[in-house]
Amino acid sequence: MSTTNYMDIREFTEKFFTSVNPPNSLEETRSRQTAYGKGSALPKGWGTSPILLGNVPALEISAPEVASKGAVLFFHAGGYSAGSAEDHAGLAGHIGQACGLKSYCVDYRLAPEHVFPAAAEDAFEAYVQLRIKLGNDEPIVLAGDSAGGGLVIVVAQLAKKRGYQGPAALYAISPWISMDLDSPSYKKIGAKDPMLSRQTLGALRELYLNGHPAADEMASPVYGDFADFPPLLIDVGSSEVLLGDAIELSRLTAMEGNTVSLNVWKDMIHIFPWFYPHLLEANQAIQQAGEWLRKTIGK
Structure with missing residues (x-):
């Protein structure tokens, strides 16, 4: 992991x-x-190469x-309108290293150029094509x-709904799973969050949904099916x-009798593991996630 003097x-x-x-434009x-x-550096000795998973x-x-069998399929943050495989390759690589698997970081299409359900369909196609591979x-x-954490849940639900073999395990970091934006945390935490607000997420929601109902389970997987769900870790x-x-996702998953582990990290901010070059807690979370994933998938 990083050798930076942590903050x-x-x-x-x-x-x-x-x-x-704060940024004054999407650009x-x-x-x-x-x-x-x-x-943000990759793990020592690791490298990247471009690939197509179907058309994605x-x-x-x-x-x-790295072990030749198995993989991590990673979906990046960015509110469905920013981010790329390149800017999350480091985090995806460190998670892969921690659990002993190669990683694939997906460049799904972004809003407003590509609105709902483009990101969800790209994420699912990437999963199907990796499963074939x-x-x-x-x-x-x-x-x-974040949005990528939401896509983790969407893809797992779609795999079951569309008749595909499901993933072995799920790891959702600061997942955005409800576009209703009605969680008590928006009021309770509010200004303590230096990165996000209900207003910001509302604007991102409009860019992505483009008038589509927020209650669609491919946009808000909180409304999806959690029966027979894969083991889930949430940070x-x-x-x-x-x-x-995150708390609601844990509740819905556990309510159906599935394996779920929720870690609420004291004082940490949104998608804090992405900040592994600067935060010790980010590195600790990645290592603990790796241990949990190894145990869960039998590595």
């Missing part, structure tokens, strides 16, 4: 959020996410010593953060407005 969460938040003017949001992500571009992230005997872990910060989404 306290308050110091990190001040440097990267509190003292910085600036995209530029900032790209800049931070591209500066992705990056394969691996190293010579690997075969039914190899484990696939779905992982993602979320206590200082983010999507805490309520």
Whole structure:
């Protein structure tokens, strides 16, 4: 993992959020996410190569010593309108290293250029094509953060609904699973979240849905089927407005008798594992996730 001198969460938040003017356009949001992500190192000895999963571009992230069987399929954050495989290749690679699998980070289409359900359909196509590539005997872990965490749940639900073999395990970081934006966390946490607000998510929702109902389960998997769901690990910060989404996801999954583990990290912010170059807790979360995934899929 990173050898950077880690920052306290308050110091990190001040440097990267509190003292910085918020982006004033989608283009600036995209530029900032790209800049931070591209500066985040892959695991030592790991590299990336472009690949197509059907019609969906992705990056394969691996190293010579990685097990040949199984993979992590990762969906990046960005509110369905920003982000890329490139800016999340580092996080996807570190998760893969932690659980002993190569990773594939998906470049799903973004809003507003491509509205609902483009991202969900791309994510599902990538899963189906990776399943064809690997075969039914190899484990696939779905992982993602924020909007990508929502896509983890959407793809798992679609696999069952459309008659495909499901993933072996799921890892959702700060998942956005309800576009109703009615969680108590929006009021309870509010200004304590330096990255997101209900207003921000509302604007992102409109870009993606383009008038489509928020209650569609491919947009808000909170309305989907959780029966016979794969084992699920959720990491979320206590200082983010999507805490309520994570808690509700855990509740719905457990209510159907499935295996679920919810970790609420004290004082951590939205998608904090992505900030592994600067936060010790991010590295700890990735390592613990790797251990959980290894145990769950029998690695």
